[in-house]
Amino acid sequence: MELEKVYDPRAAEPEIYKYWLDGGYFKGVADTQKRPFSIVIPPPNVTGQLHLGHAFDNTVQDILTRMKRMQGYAAVWVPGTDHAGIATQIKVEEELRKEGLTRYDLGREKFLERVWEWKEKYGGRIIEQLKLLGSSCDWDRERFTMDEGCSRAVREVFVALYEKGLIYKGSRIINWCPHCVTALSDTEVEHEEQAGHFWHIKYQIKDSDEFLIVATTRPETMLGDTGVAVHPDDERYAHLVGKTVILPLMNREIPIIADEYVDRDFGTGCVKMTPCHDPNDFEVGQRHGLEQILVLDNDAKVINGGKYNGLDRYDARREIVADLESLGLLVKVEEHAHNVGKCYRCGTTVEPITSPQWFVKMEPLAAPAIEVVKDGRMKFVPERFAKTYLNWMDNVRDWCISRQLWWGHQIPAWYCADCGEITVSRTDPTECAHCGSAKIERDPDVLDTWFSSALWPFSVFGWPDKTPELDFWYPTTVVTPGYEIIFFWVARMIFSGLEHMDDVPFRTAYIHGIVRDDQGRKMSKSLGNGIDPQVIIDKYGADALRMNMISGVSPGNDMRFYIERCESMRNFANKIWNASRFVLMNLTVTDATLPDALELEDKWILTRLNAAIREVTDNLERYELGVAATKLYDFLWDDFCDWYIELTKPRLNGDDATANANAQRVLLYVLSETLKLLHPFMPFITEKIWQSLPNADGAIMVSRYPEYDAKLDFAADADAFTLVIDAIRAVRARRAEMNVPPSKRPILTVVTAKTDVFTDSRDLLRKLAYAEDVTVLSAAPSSVDGLVAVVTDAATLYMPLAQLVDLDAERARIGRDIEKTKKEIASTEGKLANTEFTAKAPDRVVQVERDKLVKAQALLANLEQSLRNL
């Protein structure tokens, strides 16, 4: 079957994807006869649109899965989406706002219906987009973090942890987002340095003329001050400890306390204490029994703040500063850069407030999670991320898991109106477990969206049920998140897996960087610098996009996205296409087995192919995808297309039918193996071409992955053939220098000790070195007058082109070459004379130097001879 003239990915890709789906090739079967390989997708948000980060991440997963599948593993790649609590709820609320409604207008039930509708409508979009990339997910296993099974897993985990005392409810300082109107965990807060002010305020000592000066970046919190702290050893204030100050504006009497927390050298050494709105003050307050006064409500408006009540936090700040100033209590205002916490979903500045929330007690869970990384049961690639992880895990604080949202897994806790106790249950209770009262009410809050993501590696396989899939595929082989979700997701999967499955969730976490724009900026909606992968796929094809993202990146590093690189990868796809066309249009045999009689150039390409197979496979096993892709690119373009295809032309166009057929068979063999090797990277085009090959038996995606074959390693012959390649290169270079047009085809005389090699390759030299005819001699002809000599270490090639040459320039050139070669000889001899080197360096390395010396000496001899002949 012949291929069309131009490869059109737009037409081919959907067709091929359908072919795979129809063939059921993506299906993972828990076949205990085979070795398991499993990946669970980092579930994209249902709200999500495919962006380049997803494209990269999923390309990585697809490459690994496709390779393992071809290697005969029982491979499964489980897809799915995340309900993305806050993000999704915000989206739907925005939609409601356009109708002039809020979620409260609808009520919880109706609102949730809306979200589900929304999810049904848009939730599948990203899945469809993943398919455009060629993702070989087992779509029958597609899951959603709020589907029935995942919800059951969440419920089970919550109850189990509660029963173990690892989930508790308590009133503690949490991060509050006034825009999303919910608590956030520490990981959900992004810190950003911001220019601000440092207000120095006078607090009058009671019954005294003295006063303290406190400094603050958030003056509005003073409304909730319930103390002033100084360092116990600070002599400046020692006499005041135990006394009280009158809190300005509020005219409240608050104590001066001494606590080690205070840094004497920072600010004035006096710190106002606002236990309800600062985590440190909270702790100091607990130590000293300070009163807690909440002065900001859920919308960050002032409460319990006298005349400031109802003001927004920033309006309150302005008024308070103005009032302090007019009272003469504002001593000074400094410029001050400080870190402000922002909500990772909406960017609003979060407010630390005390609030009753649910927490996961981390210490007991963290210990084994640290252990498995330290003892190597689980490994990070690249390794440095283990450090990032351990550092976080070592200092982890309790995880605030309750969210004041409606979209999510509602917390299975009921409060009793009679006895005040909490009932937590696997099934919905009708009465209080403590007093039997029927007056119980369910906690309205839902769980952090990451709570369900943490269970993903086992919930997708049916946990808490014991399923054959769970048994076979858990722990998963590898997970491939970006470094930005190590804490959000990776860390939580690890301790959850260990706690509930008693084993790590994955053997390897292959962490990658993020995709940036061509200026190195993060892609974001606000910058408008995002690139839609679909547009790229449309224009260049999914294969080109994949190859662009993979080649030349190193593990864990960020990458910049250059559209021009897509173009060069599309060109690469085209190159493959045309090389395949060439093979097919010359094809009369259908036999892709190798002939017994192999020419030197056949042995050369087979040896190169073997090396490519071994190296690419090794690289993939070690997660060095970028290097693997580059090697394939080079092998296919340089070795196969630029050299081997050209080298077969004399035989394909020649009269010897057997030689012709043999060349075809080698071509077909090498092409087939190369396509297989390339398939995980560029699945569409390789499948498309494969389907046109006479030896194709089914889909390439389920063909056998190439393996290194010692029988096809012809190192010596390949080396010998390299001499011919060197000679061809040298001739071409000289011709180019002399501006000889390709149409001018001189008779080439090759003088070499390796007459057999060059005699075998006469046809090749004729074609590739543009010779009319080729004569191979073992000694220089008696007269070389009028001949131009091209010198390599293995041969001197003579061409009757002297009329084109300036003899003086020629002498100078050869002189330069001689100097260069002499230098190389000197340096090599120096190395070899160094007994330290010969004694300590590995034999292999010493041998390389010896070979180099021999070659250089041969080259020198040839150069000197041709200088004499001139």
Add this chain to the structure above:
RNA sequence: GGGAGCAUAGCUCAGCCGGUUAGAGCACUUGCCUUACAAGCAAGGGGUCACAGGUUCGAGUCCUGUUGUUCCCACCA
């Protein structure tokens, strides 16, 4: 305050276990429409591998320090 990454050709980046003359893509120069491919072929120019020390027979690669830069974590109000 702690930790990490990066610094290699004009640009963007590779360089996997230390071992030939440091590579690629794009850009640039020259010559070619050679019946697979001009989305191509051939040839070429371009690098003090940030800086300073050290280890080693041998350093872009390992170690120490310096500078610049990016990021992560952290309760100096």
